[in-house]
Amino acid sequence: MISVSPEAERKLTELMQQEGRNPEATYVRVGVQSGGCSGLSYELGFADELLADDRVYEERGVRIAVNKKSLLYLVGTTLEYQGGLNGKGFSFVNPNATRTCGCGESFAV
Numbered sequence: 329m330i331s332v333s334p335e336a337e338r339k340l341t342e343l344m345q346q347e348g349r350n351p352e353a354t355y356v357r358v359g360v361q362s363g364g365c366s367g368l369s370y371e372l373g374f375a376d377e378l379l380a381d382d383r384v385y386e387e388r389g390v391r392i393a394v395n396k397k398s399l400l401y402l403v404g405t406t407l408e409y410q411g412g413l414n415g416k417g418f419s420f421v422n423p424n425a426t427r428t429c430g431c432g433e434s435f436a437v
Contacts, residue, residue: 329385330385330387330392330394330402330405330406330407331405331407332387332388332390332406333408333409334388335409335410335411336390336409336418337387337389337390338409339418340390340409341389344374351389351390352389354374354375354391355375355376355377355391356372356373356390356391356392356393356407357372357392358370358371358372358394359394359395359398360397360398360401360402368401371398375393379393382394382395383395383396392407402422402424404422405422405423407420408420
């Protein structure tokens, strides 16, 4: 399962509305791909349709779509959002990561 913090939920809903998307009909696609300074990097975006191997989780009204392969690396992860002077953006708190890079967009297991 992938969790969504209250701050991330607010920002995701805000971004969907800014893009003219219906939060009840839009999925937040979360994934993992090869690359980045630690070996794997996170993917985050909006999707209107599900793919054949997607698993869907819903928390705080946010529907998250993640493919089976990525789910192996993301089980137990929380999607966070921080705004402020020291940084702004989404981040992943992944209990499976054994190493992360300084930017927080790349990890290893």
